[in-house]
Amino acid sequence: MALKRLTSFFLTLPVVTALALGLSTGTFAKAAGGKTLVIALSSDSTGLDPETVENNDSGYVMSAIYDDLVAYKPGSTDVEYTGIASKVDISKDGLTYTFTIRPGIKFTDGTPCDADAVVKWLDRLLNKDNPNYYAKRPGIDSFVPDTFHNVDKWYKEGADQAVVHMTKPDGSFLNSLAMVWMGVTSPAAVEKYGLEFYKHPVGTGPFKLVEWVPNDHVTLEANKNYWKGAPKIDRIVYRVIPESTVRAIELMKGSIDVIADITPTDALTLEGKPGIHLIKQPGLMILGIALPTQTKPFDDVRVRQAFNYGVNKDTLCKFVFKGLATPMNAPMPPSQWGYDKTLPGYPYNPEKAKKLLADAGYPNGLDATLYIYPAQRSYNSAGGPAVGQAVQNDLKQIGVNLSLQQLEFGAFLAKTRSKEFSDLCLAGWSGDNGDPDNFLGALWRSNTLINTAHYSSKAFDDLLAKGLAATTVKDRVAIYKQAQKVLNDDAPWIYLNYATQMRAHSTKVHGMVLNPTAMFFGMDKVSKD
């Protein structure tokens, strides 16, 4: 009897299923027609309001939804006037930026994207009394303070111009405005959705949001009226596939078209596989070891230079990073405009290193401690321990006994960013806006949070200030080259390498250009066989 009851229970389900299928007169959903590009992400977006998030997975989606006032040149961080503004006039004192808004652009909700809309967008970001002020939602992460910290006025001028006025010149302003995190939002949609706008994004970009199923996928549909011309694909589906190996298997099978983030292990697996194209280029990232420049013996530049000569960056990149990194010769990566390729860096030379140590008064070497974190970072695909051990081994050859101290990443940051910190630590950086000041200033300006070397040089700080005050790219490049030379000579870091930036896609996909900021810009140009 009991068995019958259980059996009937388990048999009921398929019977009900069959019955329901047989009796149902509902319509069946059909596969939507047209070309779909499937992009695999490792995590879900956390919000699609560009000024309130900073994580890449959200940025990947938003880069197809929004346009900025200015844009990066494809595949670089050079700024060009191919965004919403057709022209930008900068006053001679570098304090006033006048944006001429391109006529005829509309947001995907039909609202005109004119000078009024741009001023309303600025007001939402800068006016705390605006009812839709961007920072009203708690827990947001924003580049607005970094981008607009010098801005005191914003207003419309004439019929088609939006003006931004600053109290202090900021040469990095246009580069910041080109970031995906500065997408221009529809004022009508902001008004309509208020604090919920991050779930209902509306921009002027080549695609618009159709569906967002949390933790599963985001579907975008082509904006057929896109002002640069209709996109070549009909929709983009961003699928969340957390496991990197699974993303690689899906790409090999052909069920996805693009892997946004690829691990070095999977890159090596996918490289050379038929039907798969692996984009590899120097990323907007640097990795090194911060030396405590204010603490003995590292206050002596000869010791810092000895440590630089004592590490073999070529073998580190070749073996520890499996060829997916390039030895560093300058304190900015080659993908950053202003990079000085003529700087010699510190080629491996243990003899020279020993001599410098002896000259500094340490003929028998010295002891030091290096703080490391356990996991991999975007700028350190080998992970903290592997890099630490390789450097430890190299420095042993010049008489330096380096002991390693590993801390969980949060504790590592807390320890190494304190003012009292006086040891060596791993240091790295991924560029945000593709401006030289975002590398040189963020990492080595006196008394900044991330300057874990506690480097302080008046000459260098003055150059940084000059760089921000200059209004032409040409002038700024010249200034930042001088700054790189100062940093190279002062050696506040052991300069290790530039990480390789990678993206994998099916060979059926064409026109995919990998921007150094990793965002999916120019998706209107991408096509699929």
Place this chain on the structure above:
Amino acid sequence: MLQYIVRRLFNAVPVLIGVSMVVFFGMHVIPGNVAQMILGDKATPEAMARLVRELGLDQPIYKQYWNFISHAVVGDFGVSLRTQNPVWQDLWLAFPVTVQLAFTTLLTALVVGVPIGVWAAVKQNKWFDNAAMVGVLVGISMPVFWTGLVLMIYLGQRLDMLPISGLLSDSVTLERITGLTIVDSILTGNREALVDTLRHLVMPTLTLATIPTAIIARITRMEMIDVLKQDYIRTAWAKGLRMTYIIYYHALKNALIPVITVTGLSFGTTLGGAILTETVFGIPGMGRLAVDSILYRDYPEVQGLVIVASVAFVLVNLVVDLLYAWVDPRIRLDREVET
């Protein structure tokens, strides 16, 4: 019976409070700074301090716990730090997905495990029994992660028989009613979605069912061996009844009680296993949500998840106890209450 159910539910309250305390305080002692996780490694100390204030994380921990539990009792688990959605909303999306996977898993485990256990007992010490028990041992020992990847590579990629990850193909649309994709496709008469979601569920189900199938087969075998030695079975043989009738009608029903117990307990293991399985197969259920939330130090989400999972576990065990009485009328649950 009703009195028994009420009493059992009442007894679950201290269990749930205990679970909530362990999770709450546990989440607060694991290393990692929630503000750092949200704002990233470029955050200034001022920005982190502001966020900590906004989230109420600067209050004494007992106050934070009180805030949490006093809202949780009315179903308000707060707002997720990661998704910014109310926690119940994220759970509402994820819970049915995991329930569906747990159901297909336990169904598979029973449908496969019970017959294997029965025949292994009947053929005790013969080749089938030995092979089945070796298989069971392998099943118990195989890590879920590895099984999943092996299935993906062979069934998904090389043989191209099944989809690799997700719950529905990109080209298939399905109206959400219950969140259970099988049920929703039936309710909306969407045959394409039904076939598609069943195909998507095959590999995760097989992966997750490996361990419960092995355990159920082993328990069934053990119980059946005992039962088959009983006098009444010998009598049935002597009466000349058919073998299948004796095994399935006379023997199996008396061997079922421990199988039901193990199946109930397997629900808990299945929820645990779902963490890995859902992550490997990219299924947006409670397991995936748990991994993402723990990595992000999303306290409200983790607490909500664990409490909902605990309630589900308590309820499943209650159902198991009720099933005892249903399967074997000699068991009277209300008597237990009287004593």
